[in-house]
Amino acid sequence: MVTDTPADTPPDTALEERLRELAGSVPDPELPMLTLAELGVVRGVRRTGAAAVEVELTPTYTGCPAVESMAEDIERVLRERGGMAEVRVRRVLAPAWTTDDITPEGRRKLAEAGIAPPRTTRPSGPVPVTLSTRRAGPAAPETDLRCPHCGSAETELLSPFSSTACKALRRCTACREPFDHFKELT
Amino acid sequence: MSAAPDPATADPAAADPATAAGALALGDDALVLSHRLAEWTGHAPVLEEEVALANIALDLLGQARTLLSLVGDEDELAFLREERAFRNVQLVEQPNGDFAQTIARQLYFSVYQELLYGQLAAGGEAAPLAPLAAKAVKEVAYHRDHAEQWTLRLGDGTETSHARMRAGLDALWRYTGELFRPVEGLAVDWAGLEAAWLETVGGVLERATLTLPEGPRATGWSAGGGREGVHTEPFGRMLAEMQHLHRSHPGASW
Numbered sequence: 001m002v003t004d005t006p007a008d009t010p011p012d013t014a015l016e017e018r019l020r021e022l023a024g025s026v027p028d029p030e031l032p033m034l035t036l037a038e039l040g041v042v043r044g045v046r047r048t049g050a051a052a053v054e055v056e057l058t059p060t061y062t063g064c065p066a067v068e069s070m071a072e073d074i075e076r077v078l079r080e081r082g083g084m085a086e087v088r089v090r091r092v093l094a095p096a097w098t099t100d101d102i103t104p105e106g107r108r109k110l111a112e113a114g115i116a117p118p119r120t121t122r123p124s125g126p127v128p129v130t131l132s133t134r135r136a137g138p139a140a141p142e143t144d145l146r147c148p149h150c151g152s153a154e155t156e157l158l159s160p161f162s163s164t165a166c167k168a169l170r171r172c173t174a175c176r177e178p179f180d181h182f183k184e185l186t
Numbered sequence: 187m188s189a190a191p192d193p194a195t196a197d198p199a200a201a202d203p204a205t206a207a208g209a210l211a212l213g214d215d216a217l218v219l220s221h222r223l224a225e226w227t228g229h230a231p232v233l234e235e236e237v238a239l240a241n242i243a244l245d246l247l248g249q250a251r252t253l254l255s256l257v258g259d260e261d262e263l264a265f266l267r268e269e270r271a272f273r274n275v276q277l278v279e280q281p282n283g284d285f286a287q288t289i290a291r292q293l294y295f296s297v298y299q300e301l302l303y304g305q306l307a308a309g310g311e312a313a314p315l316a317p318l319a320a321k322a323v324k325e326v327a328y329h330r331d332h333a334e335q336w337t338l339r340l341g342d343g344t345e346t347s348h349a350r351m352r353a354g355l356d357a358l359w360r361y362t363g364e365l366f367r368p369v370e371g372l373a374v375d376w377a378g379l380e381a382a383w384l385e386t387v388g389g390v391l392e393r394a395t396l397t398l399p400e401g402p403r404a405t406g407w408s409a410g411g412g413r414e415g416v417h418t419e420p421f422g423r424m425l426a427e428m429q430h431l432h433r434s435h436p437g438a439s440w
Contacts (some may be wrong), residue, residue: 059248061245062249062318063245063246063247063248065244093320093321094320096320159234160331161238161242161328162237162241165241165245165325169237183328185324186324
């Protein structure tokens with residue numbers, strides 16, 4: 001959707017930048033160690049009037065129940081700290097969010113909180129996603145997926161579904177600790 | 187359930203009638219299967235499966251909300267329609283049965299949904315359902331993998347698990363022909379979809395030491411009619427439970 005800034009509203013890129021920072025600074029309700037900017041879900045912040053702003057938000061998973069709470073938090077912060085009277089949060093689906101949208105800082109924070117960050121696919125070109133049989137013996141060690149507790153690359157998948165839609169449950173075969181893995185969605 | 191537009195689903199683009207018909211069919215598939223899977227909560231064989239089935243149900247619910255919002259008010263559509271107004275295929279409304287039968291339903295449906303969404307996503311972002319399809323197809327890949335892994339474990343497991351998987355696949359076979367009847371508003375190569383579905387499902391079953399069931403799917407005596415609002419007897423009871431709270435407390439919120 002294209003929303004032209006009304007002619008009576010002078011462009012104010014500094015203000016828009018400030019609003020973008022505010023919206024991006026909202027913590028994720030389910031992964032509070034991450035901001036929405038680090039998660040990569042704030043797609044755009046655009047003033048639509050002198051004290052009106054529209055924010056484009058994209059969900060990680062279609063059914064992610066945190067989206068509503070994110071939208072409320074964005075509205076609150078842009079009203080209270082951004083001085084906006086009218087805040088509209090619009091959900092956008094295309095282009096679909098991928099785990100490559102999580103920033104390096106976001107990955108670092110996930111690992112620090114005991115959640116193995118998703119492996120990136122973008123820098124090394126397309127990576128075929130293999131979802132074939134896993135029952136024939138242990139999988140080869142995945143060197144870029146490490147136990148967030150002890151750092152071992154010897155981990156195994158317990159279930160591709162875990163405490164939230166975006167995580168898988170794994171176990172470290174070195175220290176025996178289970179851990180969450182922010183699973184790849186590319 | 188409130189007057190303000192819900193930011194989780196609010197979309198400025200109202201669908202044209204043909205797109206709305208397609209969105210309603212796919213949205214009802216997702217909604218009804220989501221509810222069936224949620225019935226496992228508290229009953230799944232192990233905790234990891236409880237979490238997995240609830241997660242799959244949640245993905246489907248998100249798809250349903252997006253699709254139904256293209257048609258009208260999502261709550262009204264979900265909770266205030268009568269049975270004959272639902273356009274889901276009969277496969278998704280079938281009771282859970284035992285765990286193997288639920289896995290059989292998941293295998294049949296997730297392979298179908300992945301192929302269908304794949305085709306819709308290929309229509310490009312200008313196609314009204316393409317953004318949702320492009321996003322959801324990635325989630326459904328995980329659902330299909332889940333069903334596939336369990337089909338392999340159960341089929342190539344013990345004598346009992348093999349027999350139960352076989353029984354689940356057989357019981358639902360007659361509902362699979364309906365999946366490939368053309369739906370208004372969806373630009374899909376249905377014959378190609380069916381061929382790909384048979385190949386994929388057949389391949390999984392072969393690896394699981396099983397075979398495609400025999401018996402009618404689309405000709406002779408077979409089930410179907412869900413897309414025209416004709417549903418099987420268990421669906422009414424499912425809807426009664428699903429809609430009861432909303433109908434008892436209209437407009438309630440928390």
